[in-house]
Amino acid sequence: MVVGRVHLGPSFGTRRNMVTTKAGVTEPARPAGGVASPARRSPRRYPTRRISADDVRDLLRGVADPEIPTVSIVDLGMVEAIEVRHDHIAIELLPTFVGCPAQQLIRDSVFDALAPLGIPVRAEFTFRVPWTSDRISPFGRERLAASGFAPPAGPGEVRCPYCRSARVAMDSAFGPTQCRSLFYCRDCRQPFEAFKPV
Amino acid sequence: MTPAVTFEPRVSAALADFLLSMADDEFVIGFSDSEWTGIAPILEEDVAMSSLAQDELGHARALYELLADLRADGHDADALAYDREPEAYRHARLLDHGRGDWATTIARRFLYDTADAARLASVGEGWPPLADLVAKIRREERYHVMHVTLWAERLANGGGEARSRFLDALEALAPDAGSVLASPDGESALIGAGILTRPMADAASAWRADVAAILGPLGITLNLANTEARPARAEHGEAFRWLWGEFTSVRRSEPGATW
Numbered sequence: 222m223v224v225g226r227v228h229l230g231p232s233f234g235t236r237r238n239m240v241t242t243k244a245g246v247t248e249p250a251r252p253a254g255g256v257a258s259p260a261r262r263s264p265r266r267y268p269t270r271r272i273s274a275d276d277v278r279d280l281l282r283g284v285a286d287p288e289i290p291t292v293s294i295v296d297l298g299m300v301e302a303i304e305v306r307h308d309h310i311a312i313e314l315l316p317t318f319v320g321c322p323a324q325q326l327i328r329d330s331v332f333d334a335l336a337p338l339g340i341p342v343r344a345e346f347t348f349r350v351p352w353t354s355d356r357i358s359p360f361g362r363e364r365l366a367a368s369g370f371a372p373p374a375g376p377g378e379v380r381c382p383y384c385r386s387a388r389v390a391m392d393s394a395f396g397p398t399q400c401r402s403l404f405y406c407r408d409c410r411q412p413f414e415a416f417k418p419v
Numbered sequence: 420m421t422p423a424v425t426f427e428p429r430v431s432a433a434l435a436d437f438l439l440s441m442a443d444d445e446f447v448i449g450f451s452d453s454e455w456t457g458i459a460p461i462l463e464e465d466v467a468m469s470s471l472a473q474d475e476l477g478h479a480r481a482l483y484e485l486l487a488d489l490r491a492d493g494h495d496a497d498a499l500a501y502d503r504e505p506e507a508y509r510h511a512r513l514l515d516h517g518r519g520d521w522a523t524t525i526a527r528r529f530l531y532d533t534a535d536a537a538r539l540a541s542v543g544e545g546w547p548p549l550a551d552l553v554a555k556i557r558r559e560e561r562y563h564v565m566h567v568t569l570w571a572e573r574l575a576n577g578g579g580e581a582r583s584r585f586l587d588a589l590e591a592l593a594p595d596a597g598s599v600l601a602s603p604d605g606e607s608a609l610i611g612a613g614i615l616t617r618p619m620a621d622a623a624s625a626w627r628a629d630v631a632a633i634l635g636p637l638g639i640t641l642n643l644a645n646t647e648a649r650p651a652r653a654e655h656g657e658a659f660r661w662l663w664g665e666f667t668s669v670r671r672s673e674p675g676a677t678w
């Protein structure tokens with residue numbers, strides 16, 4: 222089911238030389254011809270000992286939710302777990318909203334970002350831990366505000382991202398994407414969007 | 420990936436029915452909301468109804484996916500959502516009414532959202548994949564209740580035509596509203612397995628109190644007793660058949676197409 226309106230953000234490029242399997246695993250593509258069937262293929266060794274979870278996290282700082290292109294999925298708090306195993310990297314992602322239409326796109330971008338490592342990647346979305354707007358990092362909140370998007374805040378605590386005024390009013394709890402509400406600043410008379418606290 | 424579970428057959432059958440009814444409710448109300456895209460009374464509502472629709476269809480998708488994992492019979496979420504005949508849908512009778520005017524839409528959404536909140540509050544930890552999903556859904560649904568309650572107050576306090584249309588809509592929908600919280604088949608099995616924490620009759624009492632607490636101050640009393648003899652989730656009418664024709668039209672025009 223394709224849900225909703227996907228905002229195509231900056232191009233994430235193609236998955237060069239990578240194959241995505243149905244289970245959400247990418248593997249380095251094999252040259253055409255002479256490919257052994259997966260069942261018979263001998264286990265492959267990858268140089269994972271040289272890669273740390275932090276290395277992976279750093280690469281994921283280049284991946285954004287296309288609906289919030291100025292903040293990486295790391296700073297949004299969408300990356301719940303990174304495990305570097307002997308033959309693959311396992312990543313657990315949390316959708317910001319249940320009906321987030323960009324899940325497939327984000328997963329593909331994760332595969333792209335990690336392709337230079339040359340190791341199979343398994344990336345899965347889970348509800349095991351609920352994503353909440355408290356997971357956005359301080360840096361992520363700064364980036365949101367800098368792009369004219371008020372970071373999540375409780376009722377009465379939303380500030381205008383342009384003039385920092387507290388004299389703001391919510392026009393609607395629902396904005397152009399699931400994570401946004403519409404506000405109006407009474408001081409600089411600017412409409413703006415705020416991240417919904419969830 | 421849903422962890423493997425082994426429930427007794429009567430529990431898994433009841434769980435499958437319960438998931439289907441929740442998923443169909445969210446799917447049908449999501450599609451009904453999406454009918455306002457482009458024609459809502461004000462631009463903000465155009466955006467809001469589209470966003471609500473997106474939330475609901477997302478919840479439906481996640482619930483259909485759980486059901487597909489549970490049944491493991493090769494039918495995926497798309498097949499569950501689109502490949503059934505109208506008679507096979509199990510949404511509540513409340514959602515069988517056509518879109519109607521704005522007052523009807525708000526009245527239906529108000530009755531549904533408040534009832535759905537009581538249902539979600541009745542889901543226990545018995546099946547972790549469902550408990551996790553429901554925890555996440557509840558964080559989103561509270562915005563729906565908040566939004567529709569504001570609209571209920573706005574219409575009720577608007578006097579004149581706004582109030583009278585809203586009251587008429589509530590009266591017309593009230594006999595069907597309890598259908599959302601009708602006891603599912605195998606309810607005791609679900610409670611025994613910890614999938615539900617209370618009978619739906621208890622959830623319905625809590626819901627009626629919630630509704631009264633909101634409508635009372637607006638000078639509205641509504642009889643929400645379930646007096647209808649018709650089945651809660653079957654025998655769908657013309658309005659739903661029309662909606663079904665709409666939401667399956669693309670799927671039927673090119674079966675198996677992907678994009």
Ligand SMILES: [Zn+2]
Pocket residue numbers: 381382383384385386406407408409410411
């Ligand atoms: Zn301002």
